Amino acid sequence: MKMKSVYKFAAEAGLPIGLYLVCISFCFLLSLKVAFLQMLIFPLAIGFPVLLAVCMKRMVREEPAYNRFSPLWLFGIYSVIFGTLICMLCSSLYLVFVDPSFITQYVTTSIEGLQALPSAEQYMATVEVLQHAIDSHLLPTGTQFVTTMGWFTCFGGSMLSLILALIISRKSAKKRVSMFR
Numbered sequence: 012m013k014m015k016s017v018y019k020f021a022a023e024a025g026l027p028i029g030l031y032l033v034c035i036s037f038c039f040l041l042s043l044k045v046a047f048l049q050m051l052i053f054p055l056a057i058g059f060p061v062l063l064a065v066c067m068k069r070m071v072r073e074e075p076a077y078n079r080f081s082p083l084w085l086f087g088i089y090s091v092i093f094g095t096l097i098c099m100l101c102s103s104l105y106l107v108f109v110d111p112s113f114i115t116q117y118v119t120t121s122i123e124g125l126q127a128l129p130s131a132e133q134y135m136a137t138v139e140v141l142q143h144a145i146d147s148h149l150l151p152t153g154t155q156f157v158t159t160m161g162w163f164t165c166f167g168g169s170m171l172s173l174i175l176a177l178i179i180s181r182k183s184a185k186k187r188v189s190m191f192r
Contacts (some may be wrong), residue, residue: 017086022073024086025093031055031062032098032164040105043116063087063168064175071179080180082134087172092165099161106153114150 035055042049070086071078077086106113122141125134144150151159 014076017070017077017082018089019069020077020091021086021089024070024090024106025097028062028066028090028094030094030098031059032094033101035059036098036102036160037105040102040110040113042044043113043120060175063090064173066090066177067175067179076165078079078180080176083176083179087176088169091168091172095161095164095168098164102157102160103154103181106157109154111153112158114153115145118145 035188038048038051042052067083067086073082077083089095122138122145124184125131125138125141128134131138139144
């Protein structure tokens with residue numbers, strides 16, 4: 012029987028990872044309309060390493076030959092890239108066609124929040140910079156914002172994959188060594 016490649020496993024894992032990232036993204040993008048969604052972002056972000064580890068362990072369970080650091084890390088990198096592409100597509104469609112003024116509204120809401128603080132005078136320089144960015148049209152477009160977040164997600168996902176690959180491969184290496192004692 013032919014072994015499935017790491018890339019095939021990563022492509023299959025890309026869909027659930029992408030849908031999970033879409034949930035996080037839409038909690039952020041809809042936070043101006045539904046305030047409690049902003050509180051879900053952090054718990055969902057904490058759950059992301061768990062999802063990635065489960066996908067890595069699934070690959071190892073189906074193909075024990077991939078129970079080493081390099082295939083696990085490669086799987087993690089590619090599955091996060093595939094998931095990020097799905098998330099970027101959905102987020103871009105939302106920011107271009109549904110709510111193109113989201114970034115301006117978000118910065119305006121941030122300015123209002125800073126001005127409402129009891130220590131607002133400490134943040135006047137920040138408020139001025141943000142207001143200048145709005146007035147001068149210096150804020151990123153929705154597509155620029157999504158692209159930047161996509162690069163950040165891919166980088167963060169590759170670092171997370173590195174850590175998870177080390178942990179998962181070490182645990183399995185210890186099991187292999189203890190079998191021969």
